Amino acid sequence: MNEILKFFVNQDRMLGRNERNLMYTLKYNLKDSRAIADNKLFAKRIFKKNKLPIAKTLGVIRKKEDIESFDWSKLPESFVLKPNKGYAGGGIIVVYGEDKLHSKEGNRVWVKQNGVKIYQSDLEKHIIDILDNKYSLGGTKDKAFFEERLKLLKEFKLLTYKGIPDVRVIVFNKIPVMAMMRLPTVASSGKANITIGAIGVGIDIGSGVTTGGVYFNKPIEIHPDTKSKIVGFRVPYWDQILEISTKAQIASGLGLAGVDIALCRDHGPTILEINARPGLGIQIANNDSLKERLERVRKLKFKSIKHSIKLAKDLFGGEIEEEIEEITGKTVIGRYVNMNVEVRKKNLTVLAKVDTGADSTSIDSSLAREFGLLNSFDEFMEYYKTQKHESKNIESYHLESILDFANYRGIARVNNGNGTSIRPRFEVTIKIGNVKKKTIVNVIGREELKFQCIIGERDLNDFLVDVEKKI
Amino acid sequence: MESFIQTAFVSNPTLFYYLLLIPVISSIIAMGRNVVGVKSYGFQTPMLIVFAFLNGSGGIEGSLFLIFVYLISFFLKTYTKSFNLHYLPRIAVIVSLISVIFLIYFMFFFKLVNISSISPIEMVIYISISEIFITSMFKSTGNKVAFLMFFNTLILSILAYIVVLFIPQWFLLRYPEIDILFIFITIAFSRWKHLRFNEMIRFRSVINDMDKE
Missing domain, CATH: 2.40.70.10 (Acid Proteases)
Incomplete structure (x- = not known):
């Protein structure tokens, strides 16, 4: 009985969707800035203006006539095709290389992540679907764009099944509050998307070391596909990640933002996108309440990026070693x-x-x-x-x-x-x-x-x- | 005043009954979303389904029709993949085919179903809702997620339908002020900021760990 009572007292310390929407998203993320989060190309423009690292855009297709006039020969051997207003990774095609043997002018042939060939005509059809708003949030008017493909960092090789992992940092009031790494699996077919089976791994803000993983809402320590350890891994470029995510939140004008950063072999940390309604599963990965962390930084005054990061590390950086030892027994x-x-x-x-x-x-x-x-x-x-x-x-x-x-x-x-x-x-x-x-x-x-x-x-x-x- | 209202109601009771039901159903859908955490297709779909149930052959047959429509949509969506069709025309093709299937079904098996109890509006709602099913199948990540969404919507609609059954037409027309109560309940739900029921389950490991620090 006591346990049940305790549960009901404690459950109110967690951040749920209702409270996130009412108390944070609606309050701190004004309509104009929410538009940035839902429009990838717009967000990229803003980040570029603020000298933040983004993946290079290779071409934009706004309307169906653009497909005819698009110069297909300028596309490189590997790239990504994305819907501008897509969500949850829908409608993204990742091309790994060109099938030079069958490729000819007017109908080039590429190879996808899973080794399946994809023809220029397939891409054209996919673009038409994107322009028909097949993948857009709320079915609003959409555009398609090509982007350079980010390459997997050597350190991540054993942590991912295909695809590339990314780091989600939740930044509130110009201070990073919680972070998580997302690792693609077989179940997520190489996508870093938690809802379809990617692993969420909590990260200690202080050191950038991973603390514990969640796979389909269950705690894990070993990647189910690559069988390598995911706990106790030090995320490279950690300070840079914190700095970029904080700057991105400030540039976007969002009060509460989830910044997704991928680590690229060639370019280092690169912003993938920014979210106005960050998911709450990050609380499970970090085994901590987001609400309490948000409350702690709500009234803090911003001085400088450096100060923000130091604050974040002091406030939320745990005694990581003890914590890891406690979690893993190692x-x-x-x-x-x-x-x-x-x-x-x-x-x-x-x-x-x-x-x-x-x-x-x-x-x-x-x-x-x-x-x-x-x-x-x-x-x-x-x-x-x-x-x-x-x-x-x-x-x-x-x-x-x-x-x-x-x-x-x-x-x-x-x-x-x-x-x-x-x-x-x-x-x-x-x-x-x-x-x-x-x-x-x-x-x-x-x-x-x-x-x-x-x-x-x-x-x-x-x-x-x-x-x-x-x- | 009272007699004036009653006279108006008597002139077209079904119209007023339906209008009075909308706040009731809205309240149930809002509760389902924000208190329980039912992930359904927005607001319009469950509302339409409840009215289709009410207008036509009832909850049981209606649910069977819906499940049937969902399965056909799923089958046709998968089957038309190889035809290389554009997105919007493809949905149009699927919806048309579903209506043809029903047409054939009713033509040949009209003796098996109590055809006189099926209302045309009800069938139109079921068939046109298939667009929502197909869109969600395209947009959601995986068949399981899409089906769960359909299933949640169906359950929510059935629940709302059951509640509606407990509020008979004569009662609502006699005491229309019940609506005010439901509107207040809805407002309360729209300010609800606690964890949803499904989130309590989702976060239980973190919540259970909280006092151990």
């Missing part, structure tokens, strides 16, 4: 970490480098000698060369003199730049932070390793790596 570590190695009750703490590119953990031969695991790496290699066809059991009596046979776990062949190298493997106990586990490490022969130990992927399951964290 410890956040930096690129270098103090690791405790234990073999037969002998303890040593070494400075280790975290290498997510390596499969397993390696230690260098001097450390192995210190633990008595391997007396001499060269001796082992010699032994290996002569005995490599024999199984380890037969010649074990000989091996015992070279290495700690009880902990010996065979050899690993590792492919690297110089070909294949052989490394003996041993079982040891490692402890990083509070996490203690038994694992198998490789011993590397070369003594010139900068770090005595390199931690590989296999032993990093319980951690999240933050490259900016100091030891």
